[in-house]
Amino acid sequence: MYASAADLLRLLSVPAFAYGAYRDVETRRVPDLLWPPLLVLGLVCLGLEGWNALHAPGAFAFRAFALRSAVSVVIVGGLGAFFYVVPVGFGGADAKALVAISVLLPTYPAYYLDGFVLPHVPTAIRVFALTVLTNALILGMAYPLYLLVANALHGEIASVMAVGKRVPVADLPHEHGSLLEDRDGTRLSGGLDLDALRMYCRWRGVTLADLLCDPGLRDPATLPADPNDP
Template identity: 50%
Template sequence: MDASIPDLLRLLVVPVFGWAAWRDVKTRRVPNRTWYPLAALAVVLLAVEGWQAWTGTPYETRAFALRTAISLGFVAPLVLAFWWFRAFGGADAKAFLVVAALFPTYPTYEVLNWALPHQHTTVGVFSLTILTNTVLLGALYPLAVLARNAAAGRFSSVMFVGKPVSWDAVPDEHGRLLETPDGVTRNGVDLDAVRMYLRWRGLTLAEVRERADRFRDPATLPADPNPPGDGSTGVEEVRTDGGAVERSETVGESDAPDDDPWGAAAFLADIDHGAYGTTPEGLRDGLDVLVTEDRVWVSPGIPFVVPLFVGTVVALTYGDLLFGALELLGLA
């Protein structure tokens, strides 16, 4: 492979994004430290190539400055806006910010006399190519979910964003509940918040279902709640001292108000951080569904680092999917 040293170093994003995509699928958690080395590399490469452009021809200086300005001044704020409106998760936003800093211009590789990426754009901002590739590939996800549900004969107004699962699979599922006692919804309780609540009370979903009427009473809240964690799956329930959780009897008398079914408001007031935008009403509705229904519709959400990884690989090889499609249609 023939390429400049900066462009070769940029290929480090491939294994890092690949690992992050695998981690996102398995746990929906990508550690912040994942992005630090790539962010540091981006700063160094910006400085090196900025100096090269500054000492080059006036055209090279202007082209690099313009593309860097678009990448950092348009793509990065756009990603932050997506995150603000909850279109992206935190890990997704951090990964795209790294892309904006690391790929302001198109890299160039020569492999077996093939010049890659193949499909360039007029603007020449590579981070924008990665972003559009990712969005296009991500758009295929709802279509795949819809086709899978239709093939299995599972029909619902939320069949393009969710899947039905047995209640006992919920503790290991990621995403949102798509049901309330009043019917389907696109904005049900986050299942991570449900896990936080159960760990806070030191209960399993099976135990709550067995004695739903009892645990709905806020007077049964534990006197000494457990740390709720962050709602991730596969975490052993332990106290902060490392000992196993003792499923202690709940207190007979509690300061919890009578108008707080499930103690949902007490839970959210007690934890020292939010629970993924969960409200007391949303948590109550979710628990009411989970203790009564044997199968529920769940939105697994889109682990967006996955299409980002694929979109980056496609960008580094083929190039810009959208621009290529527009050229085929004679629109570019």
């Protein structure tokens, strides 16, 4: 494999992003400690790439690098910070990942593998973080369509068929998201956060089956004197 020193260093971030994706899928929680090292690595790569561009032949090399880096860090990174402060469909980890990517990959990396170059199709602007953002938005907008079609094919016709899927009650402790309807199909006002339900069960030291069988466990007067760590 042939690549610049900055691009080779950027490969160190791949296991970190893979771990963050795994934690996000499994627990919907990504440790905050994951992001500072990626930002530091991004700043180091940014410095190396800037130094190379400054000493590259031609006056336009550094200007192109500076412009692409500014678009990545200011626009894409700024959008990530905005999405973190003002939730608009982006989770907190998603927003932090976007900020990290804006610093870590402001320009397109290049990896040469026996005559084959990756990425295979760079964009005209050549701002890699912008490509990540647009791809994420396209996939995010396609997901409701997927849910709509999948639910229709399974005969699950409901007002929430574009934003949810039917889940067996027994599977609720292992699912993430919000409960939109009860088992009778009645719409729940505001939904029920399944992560909050899971934390409540851990806090009380009971199971979902216990809550279903004994409504008295939902009474605040029955809370234990020394609850568990949720």
